Amino acid sequence: MKFSANLGFLWQDRPLPDAIRAAKAAGFDAVECHWPYETPAAEVAVALKETGLPMLGLNTRRGDVAGGENGLSALPGRDDDARLAIDEAVAYAQAVTADAIHLMAGFADGTDAHDTFVRNLRYACDAAPDRTILIEPLNHYDAPGYFLKTSGQAIRIIEEVGASNLRLMFDCYHIQLMEGDLTHRLQRLKPQIGHIQFASVPDRGAPDRGEVNYGHVFDVIRDMGYDAPLGAEYKPGGPTEDTLGWLSMMRS
Numbered sequence: 147m148k149f150s151a152n153l154g155f156l157w158q159d160r161p162l163p164d165a166i167r168a169a170k171a172a173g174f175d176a177v178e179c180h181w182p183y184e185t186p187a188a189e190v191a192v193a194l195k196e197t198g199l200p201m202l203g204l205n206t207r208r209g210d211v212a213g214g215e216n217g218l219s220a221l222p223g224r225d226d227d228a229r230l231a232i233d234e235a236v237a238y239a240q241a242v243t244a245d246a247i248h249l250m251a252g253f254a255d256g257t258d259a260h261d262t263f264v265r266n267l268r269y270a271c272d273a274a275p276d277r278t279i280l281i282e283p284l285n286h287y288d289a290p291g292y293f294l295k296t297s298g299q300a301i302r303i304i305e306e307v308g309a310s311n312l313r314l315m316f317d318c319y320h321i322q323l324m325e326g327d328l329t330h331r332l333q334r335l336k337p338q339i340g341h342i343q344f345a346s347v348p349d350r351g352a353p354d355r356g357e358v359n360y361g362h363v364f365d366v367i368r369d370m371g372y373d374a375p376l377g378a379e380y381k382p383g384g385p386t387e388d389t390l391g392w393l394s395m396m397r398s
């Protein structure tokens with residue numbers, strides 16, 4: 147199995163280019179990030195080239211985080227801001243050859259939010275036909291009021307948008323907290339999945355503890371013929387190197 151280090155959480159104590167180098171040294175096959183925008187894309191591109199690791203994805207900006215925003219794409223009346231964030235993400239993804247862009251929906255609800263999200267997703271899918279656009283349901287403990295809550299809602303939106311480059315970010319951590327039934331859900335949704343992430347549940351730590359048996363989940367993913375790197379998106383709560391026993395075990 148291949149694994150991607152999510153540098154939004156792992157090696158967060160290092161500048162992004164050094165975090166990429168640390169992921170390589172630790173044996174990851176790929177990297178992904180959250181919001182890389184404070185680091186010049188050229189510096190990230192150099193570290194990717196040096197290590198040979200692909201950058202799987204990045205997120206659109208969340209907007210005014212201090213003011214409580216967590217994404218712009220589903221906020222009614224904010225299309226201009228959402229599209230600036232999309233344009234920025236597309237340009238950065240092209241500069242570092244990131245495969246995917248995750249459009250952060252934001253805190254919103256109702257028909258207007260749904261229509262706004264669909265409109266902005268169509269805009270993003272058209273703006274980046276050579277990238278995958280991802281949408282990710284977030285759980286209601288960490289992100290109460292987030293527009294996109296479940297895989298079912300995400301699939302209905304993907305079908306409505308109807309773009310060939312729009313896919314589901316299946317984060318096992320969020321989906322276990324909201325819906326459970328990971329095995330059947332992964333198998334059923336495989337055609338719509340663009341990326342898979344994982345962390346222990348409920349504490350969002352390394353995948354070697356908690357209520358989800360990731361040994362089983364990784365076997366299911368392998369057996370369903372999904373061979374893209376899986377995103378380790380967990381909070382190490384200390385030096386990342388101290389939390390990588392699971393990776394050594396998967397490699398042995």
Ligand SMILES: O=C(O)[C@@H](O)C(=O)CO
Pocket residue numbers: 180205248282284317320343379
């Ligand atoms: O699961 C998450 O929180 C992330 O994948 C993300 O992109 C930011 O919310």
Ligand SMILES: [Mg+2]
Pocket residue numbers: 282317343379
């Ligand atoms: Mg995630």
